[in-house]
Amino acid sequence: MSVVFIGLGLNDERGLTIEGLEEARRSGSVFAEFYTNIMPGLDRKKLELLLGKKIVELSRVQLEDEGGKQIVEAVERGRVAFLVPGDPMIATTHVSIRLELAKKGIPSRIIHGPSITSAVCGATGLQSYKFGKSVTLPHESGVPGSVLDTIRDNGKRGLHTLLLLDVRPEQSKQLTIGEAAAKLVVADPRLQRSLGVGVARIGSDDQFVLSRRLETLQHQEFGKVPHSLVVPGKLHFMEAESLKAFCGASDEDLRSLK
Secondary structure, three states, rough: EEEEEEEEOOHHHOOOHHHHHHHHHHOEEEEEEEOOOOOOOOOOHHHHHHHOOOOOOOOOHHHHHOOOHHHHHHOOOOEOOOOOOOOOHHHHHHHHHHHHHHOOOOOOEOOOOOOOOHHHHHHHHOOHHHHHHOEEEEOOOOOOOHHHHHHHHHHHHOEEEEEEEOEEEOEEEEHHHHHHHHHHHOOOHHHHOEEEEEOOOOOOOEEEEEEEEHHHHOOOOOOOOEEEEOOOOOOHHHHHHHHHHHHHOOHHHHHHHH
């Protein structure tokens, strides 16, 4: 009896690794959540056909307020697979569930999948070890002081900030890059001249990445979600070249980081 946390990746059911697919097929019960991130190309029926099993979808309330009770109960009947967007332990929700399982003596393991935290490096050319603390920008009006503090603190250390934009899964809606840039500029007008990198639908065929100053990004259309925003810190020369080559940054935009 055990629980396997399986990452679904970024875009659709094809993001499953072969190991994840095989493990899900061997499991007696398969659960999933789709609220921690939007997977634009995911087709639940195709996923169920691929696995040869029905998937029980769990809500935020069932996982966070009820502590994943259904998963615990299913373990008593045999092996359980729990499918999650991206990489399983990026969301603190999943860490909490794994800790609850450990307290009950239920073993678990992780089968990793692609995540925005790693894919953003490939999409932008920004180096992974140059990222500082990540932060989530909420839908609600205004910008929490903790978000601005994180951007400033990372910037002082020459580090990049990945802003994860708030998701409203019940509406298949997410804060957009333009909305996020506008909120930041209003909250701190000094940020309008800061460089930003908007990344939309990473891992999909219509992935779109663009680097401009935040004052410009707030008016840019990036299309369908999911969206994320990066505020770069000090750039290595290869990072600067990558932003020009892969993200359309201009020399004038890059001068804002000098």
